[in-house]
Structure formats: structure tokens, C-alpha cells
Amino acid sequence: MKQMLFSVVAGLALSLGTSAAHAGSDAVVVEDAWARASIGTSRPGAAYMEIRNRGEEAVTLTGLATDLAEMPEIHRTSTDDQGVSSMAPAGDIAIAPEATVTLEPGGLHVMLMRLQRPMMEGESFSLTLVFSDGGEMKVEVPIRSISARGPED
Ligand SMILES: [Cu+2]
Incomplete structure (x- = not known):
């Protein structure tokens, strides 16, 4: 009886711990994701978005994953005093x-290095954001024209 009680308590603690660990990145919302079409695969691609934390605790984005690029x-x-970026x-x-x-042109951005296929205007790709609490968020990123400067182009 005592043994059973222990395992119930342990199980409860475990599930509480798990939900607490995911509260941070579960409160993250991504808006206005977009990417620019690429010319072939020899140069890296770029993607942009707004990452909003609607929660009450800080979250940390630690990594990215996508089958579009080997090294996202x-x-x-940054631009220095001489205007060199x-x-x-x-x-x-x-x-x-x-x-x-x-994440916007001229600032923070997703750099998609070692593209596995060209990024074609009108298509999209999925990008997974990985957070320090173990949470992951999959974002579908629409590919805009090669001259796009924002999500509406
Ligand atoms: Cu870059």
C-alpha cells in the first residue's frame, strides 16, 4: 500500500514537472513568417518572422531544424560606424x-546554409524552432519573390 502511494505521488510530480517545463515555449506564437526565393542552392537562403512570447516566463530559442537546409x-x-555590414x-x-x-532584413534572420533544394516562389517549407525547455514549434514558411522585402511582397 505504501509502495503504491509512493508511485502515485512520483507520477504526479513527474507530470507536473513536464507541464511546467513546456509552459514557456508553449506560450510562443510565430507571426508573419516569410522567406525569399533563392537562385539555385549555391548561396544560403534567408527567412524572417516575428516570435512573440505570450507567457509569463522567459523562453530561449536554442536551435532550428528543417529538411530544406543542412545548417539552419x-x-x-550589424552595421559598423563605416557603414559596413x-x-x-x-x-x-x-x-x-x-x-x-x-527577424527582419538587416537584423536577426534565419540563415539557411547548405540548401538541399532551390527555394521556389509560391512554395513553402517547414522550419522547427527548438527551445531550451525542450519544446519545439513547427512553422510553415511561405516563400516570396526573390526581391521581397517583407511578408506581404
Ligand atoms: Cu546570415
């Missing part, structure tokens, strides 16, 4: 409660 990464473009891996992206992180 979040990059940050460059980009580098942005590392983990922390999103405070109620905050929105915007």
Missing part, C-alpha cells in the same frame, strides 16, 4: 515575457 542558424546582421551566428535568443523578437 540564427544570424545577426556583416553577420555572425547570434547564439541563443532569449525572449522576455510579453516580448517579441523580430
Whole structure:
């Protein structure tokens, strides 16, 4: 009897722990995702979106996965005093409660390195966002024209 009680309590603790761990990234909403068509596969593709944390705890975006590219990464473009811009891996992206992180041309972006196929205007691809609490979110990203500057182009 004592043994059974123990396992019920243990099971309860486990399920509470799991739901708490997923509360963070479960509160994340992605809006206005879009990508630009590519010329072939020799150069990396890029994708943009707004990542909104509607929860009460901070969440951290730690990685990306997609079958479109072997090496999807979040990059940050920055421009120095001379007006020269460059980009580098942005590392983990922390999103405070109620905050929105915007991925847009000239700033943070998804860089799709080693494209496995050309990105064709009018098609879409799925991109999985991976969070530090173990949560994952799959986003369908529409591919706009090669000259698109925003989600409506
Ligand atoms: Cu980049």
C-alpha cells in the first residue's frame, strides 16, 4: 500500500514537472513568417518572422531544424560606424515575457546554409524552432519573390 502511494505521488510530480517545463515555449506564437526565393542552392537562403512570447516566463530559442537546409542558424546582421555590414551566428535568443523578437532584413534572420533544394516562389517549407525547455514549434514558411522585402511582397 505504501509502495503504491509512493508511485502515485512520483507520477504526479513527474507530470507536473513536464507541464511546467513546456509552459514557456508553449506560450510562443510565430507571426508573419516569410522567406525569399533563392537562385539555385549555391548561396544560403534567408527567412524572417516575428516570435512573440505570450507567457509569463522567459523562453530561449536554442536551435532550428528543417529538411530544406543542412545548417539552419540564427544570424545577426550589424552595421559598423563605416557603414559596413556583416553577420555572425547570434547564439541563443532569449525572449522576455510579453516580448517579441523580430527577424527582419538587416537584423536577426534565419540563415539557411547548405540548401538541399532551390527555394521556389509560391512554395513553402517547414522550419522547427527548438527551445531550451525542450519544446519545439513547427512553422510553415511561405516563400516570396526573390526581391521581397517583407511578408506581404
Ligand atoms: Cu546570415
